Amino acid sequence: MKISVVITLKKDVLDPQGKVIHQTLDGMGFEGINEVRQGKYFEIDTKEDNNKKAGEKVEEMCKKLLANLVIENYKIIEPQ
Amino acid sequence: MNSSVITFPGSNCDRDMDVALKKFGFKNRMVWHNDLELPKSDLVVLPGGFSYGDYLRCGSMASKSKIMKSVLNFAKGGGKVMGICNGFQILVEAGLLPGVLLRNKYLEFICKNVFVKVNNKDNPYFKDIKKDTFEFHIAHNEGNYFCTKEQIKEINDNNQIALFYSDKSGNVNEKNNPNGSIKNIAGVFNKEKNVLGMMPHPERMIDPALSGEDGSIFFENLIDNLK
Numbered sequence: 001m002k003i004s005v006v007i008t009l010k011k012d013v014l015d016p017q018g019k020v021i022h023q024t025l026d027g028m029g030f031e032g033i034n035e036v037r038q039g040k041y042f043e044i045d046t047k048e049d050n051n052k053k054a055g056e057k058v059e060e061m062c063k064k065l066l067a068n069l070v071i072e073n074y075k076i077i078e079p080q
Numbered sequence: 081m082n083s084s085v086i087t088f089p090g091s092n093c094d095r096d097m098d099v100a101l102k103k104f105g106f107k108n109r110m111v112w113h114n115d116l117e118l119p120k121s122d123l124v125v126l127p128g129g130f131s132y133g134d135y136l137r138c139g140s141m142a143s144k145s146k147i148m149k150s151v152l153n154f155a156k157g158g159g160k161v162m163g164i165c166n167g168f169q170i171l172v173e174a175g176l177l178p179g180v181l182l183r184n185k186y187l188e189f190i191c192k193n194v195f196v197k198v199n200n201k202d203n204p205y206f207k208d209i210k211k212d213t214f215e216f217h218i219a220h221n222e223g224n225y226f227c228t229k230e231q232i233k234e235i236n237d238n239n240q241i242a243l244f245y246s247d248k249s250g251n252v253n254e255k256n257n258p259n260g261s262i263k264n265i266a267g268v269f270n271k272e273k274n275v276l277g278m279m280p281h282p283e284r285m286i287d288p289a290l291s292g293e294d295g296s297i298f299f300e301n302l303i304d305n306l307k
Contacts, residue, residue, distance in 0.1 A: 013182070013226065014182065014185065014224075014226075014260070016183060016184075016185060016186070016187050017183065017187065020187065065136070065140065065144065066136070068137055068140070068173070068180055070179065070180045070226070070227065070228060070231075071180050071182065071226060
């Protein structure tokens with residue numbers, strides 16, 4: 001089963017890379033952007049075939065390694 | 081005095097630290113990250129570098145290395161653990177120190193000498209040290225210290241801020257903040273003050289012919305305090 005995780009920076013954490021990407025997009029002529037925040041995306045292929053169990057396992061991975069909860073939030077995308 | 085320097089894959093300041101520790105009288109051992117047991121140590125040092133290629137987040141992979149279980153136990157039992165640069169990043173990822181080190185504010189790798197002001201001398205690392213500001217070298221891409229509002233209050237209340245970036249006279253202000261660190265923080269302690277993490281490299285300031293002597297003052301004082 002494949003489970004995806006999206007990690008984003010929390011709101012009050014400065015994201016200088018996102019800012020530079022925003023400026024560059026502005027410079028390229030993409031108008032009307034309010035803000036760009038950069039994050040991370042993971043695809044985890046696990047042998048677990050129970051949705052709930054797999055989700056719980058991935059949540060534990062997020063808490064222990066994939067995200068640093070001081071600065072980041074995680075969102076687990078359930079398999080389709 | 082016995083010390084141990086942990087080498088992770090990608091550490092590159094481990095041998096400099098070995099040279100510095102030996103120069104000032106430590107009997108130092110190098111310890112590989114895959115080892116399970118720490119040799120008998122009065123001080124454990126996590127050196128600078130790019131452990132695990134800075135994958136995921138700086139220090140995150142190394143903080144889960146096999147040897148880190150022993151380092152965590154050693155620290156929890158009151159053992160002195162010092163992390164320099166990437167070692168500092170490893171210590172925050174391991175949960176031994178509060179906060180996190182973000183990408184530098186202006187996105188550039190910073191490699192230069194800076195001045196730091198000692199904020200707290202009531203601990204084994206800076207007790208009785210004869211200077212208040214030190215000239216140390218920094219070389220990092222992720223040294224922008226950040227923590228939550230609750231954490232900043234806590235580390236203030238517990239006197240856990242070890243070093244501030246400052247000017248030569250010890251003035252701490254935005255102008256002397258190289259990387260955007262919250263409150264100019266360059267180093268922090270854990271609550272008990274036996275664990276220290278800092279971005280500057282004292283081991284690069286131990287030879288007047290090559291760099292300077294402020295690191296020598298730090299190490300001489302440290303070994304005296306640990307005796």
